[in-house]
Amino acid sequence: MQNRSIWFWLFLTPVILGLGIVVVIPFIYGFIFSFTDWNGITATKFLGFEHYINLFQEDEFMDSIWFTVKFAVITVILLNFFGLGLALLVTRNIKTNNLLRTVFFMPNLIGGLILGFIWQFIFVSVFDDIGTLFGIENLQGWLSTTGTGFWGLVILTAWQMAGYIMIIYIAYLENIPKDLIEAAKIDGANGFQRFKNITFPLVAPAFTVSMFLTLSMAFKIYDQNLSLTNGGPFNSTQMVAMEIVRTAFSDHQMAYAQAKAVIFFFIVAVIALTQVYYNKKREVEM
C-alpha cells in the first residue's frame, strides 16, 4: 500500500506542479489582488469592491461585453448552420468528399493572427476593388466602421471555424445506421422527411457539443480581433479578451484589469456550466 502511493504521487508530481503554478495559484492570487491597488508587483491597500463597481460603470468595458455577446450569438448560429451544411455535403457519396474535407478544415490549422492579416487584405483591398468594379458602394471602406468591423470578424470566424464544427457533425452523421435511412427510403420518405425525422434527431447531440465549443470560443477570441481590426475604429470592435489585455499591458492598471478578468471568468464559466447542465438533462431524456 505504501509502495502504491509513492508511485502514484511520482506520476502526478509534474502535472500538479504545472497546473498549480501556471493556473491554480495565479487564479487565486489574481482573485485576491483584484480587491487591492496591486500594480503587478506589490499591493499597498485593500480596496474592496471598488474596481468591480467602477468597471460596471465604464463604457469601454461594457461596450466590449455587449459587442462580444452579439458576436457570440451570431457566430454560434452561423457556425452551426455552415458546419452542419458542409458535413451533410461531404458525407454524400461524391468523388471530391475527402478533398473538400481537407479544404474546409484547412483554416483551422493556421493561427488566428495570420488569418486576420490575410482577411484584412481581403476586406480592405479586394472588397474595395470588387466594389469599384461592380459599382457596389457597400463593399468599400470595410473595417473602417463599427458595422463592417463586426461583420468582418463574423465572416472571418465563420470561415475559419466552420470546418472544425463540420468535423464534429461528420462524426455523428457517420454513426447513423445506414439501414435506417434505407428503410425510410423504401417506405417512401423523401430527402427532406429523412433529414427531419432521422438525421436531425440523431445529430442533435452534436449540436450540444458544437454549441458549447462555439460559444466558449467566441467569448475567448483574441488573435483574430487583434490582427483584423485591432479593436478599431475607436475601440468599437474590441472584444472582452482584448479589452483585458489592453487595460493590463497598455494602461498598466493591473488590479483593475484583473477585476475585469475575474468577471470574464464568471461569464465563461456560467456559459460552460449551463451547457453542461443542459447537456446532462438531455442525455437523461434520450
Added chain:
Amino acid sequence: MKKNKEKRNLFSIEILGIVLGLLWIAPFYLMLVNAFKTKREIFGGVLGLPESLAFENFVQAFIDLEFLKSLFNSVLITGLSILVIILFSSMAGYALARNKSKLSGIIFFIFVAAMLIPFQSVMIPLVSIFGQANMLNAGGLIFMYLGFGCSLSIFLYHGAMTGVSKTMDEAAIIDGANRFQLFWYIIFPLLKPISVTVGILNVIWIWNDYLLPSLVLSEANATIPLKMFYFFGQYTKQWHLALAGLTIAIIPVIIGYFFAQKQIIKGVSEGAVK
C-alpha cells in the same frame, strides 16, 4: 429512371461542393497571387494575375522575418512542449485511472474543472509571478504550456485507459516489473493512438499561439506568430511584402497538413467528440 435522378442530384451536389471549396480557398489564392506582384501592381488591382513574378518580395520577407530563426524557435518550443505534455499527462492519466480512490477522483476533477478558466483570467498574475522568478523565457514558456495543456490531455488519456485491461498491470508486476517499467514498456505503447491525438491537438494550439509568447518572449527569441506580428506592423502599407511574409509563414503548416491530414482530422474529431 430513379437512378438517373439520383445521379443528377449527386452531380449538382458535387458542383455545389466544388464551388464552396473554391470559395473557401479564395483568401489563400488572393494572398498568393498578390504576394507575387509589385507594390504598383497591387495598387492597380488585386484581382488579376501578376504580370511577372516578383520573387524579391519573398526574399525580403524571408530576411526580415528572420525566417529560419523564427522557424527554429517555433519548432523547438512546440516540440519540447508537446514532448513534456505527452510524457507527463500520460503518466498522470494512467495513475488517476488505476488508483480508484476518493482523492484521485478529486484531483481528476480539479484538472478537468481547470479547463473552464480562460487564459485572460490568469494571465496577469502568471506574468507577474514568472517575471519575479526570472522565468520569462523559453523554458518558462514550455512549463506554462504544460500547465495549460495537461488538463485536456489527462482527460483524454484517462478516457483511453478504460480500454487497457488491468490484467496487463498484474501480469507485469508478477513478472517483477516496477511501476515505471510497467508503464513505459507496456502501457505507454498501448496508448500510442491517443498520444497521436493529444500531440496533434496541442501542436495546433501551441504552434499558432500568439498572446502567451508575446508576453513571455523577447523579439530575439520570437516564434513565427510573434515575429509575424512585428513584421506586419513594419509593412502595414506595403501589401506586397506583408503578403509574401504571410505566405512564407503558412508554408510549414501546409506541408505538415499535406503529410498528416488523415491523422490530423481524425485527432481533431476524437478530441472534439469526447
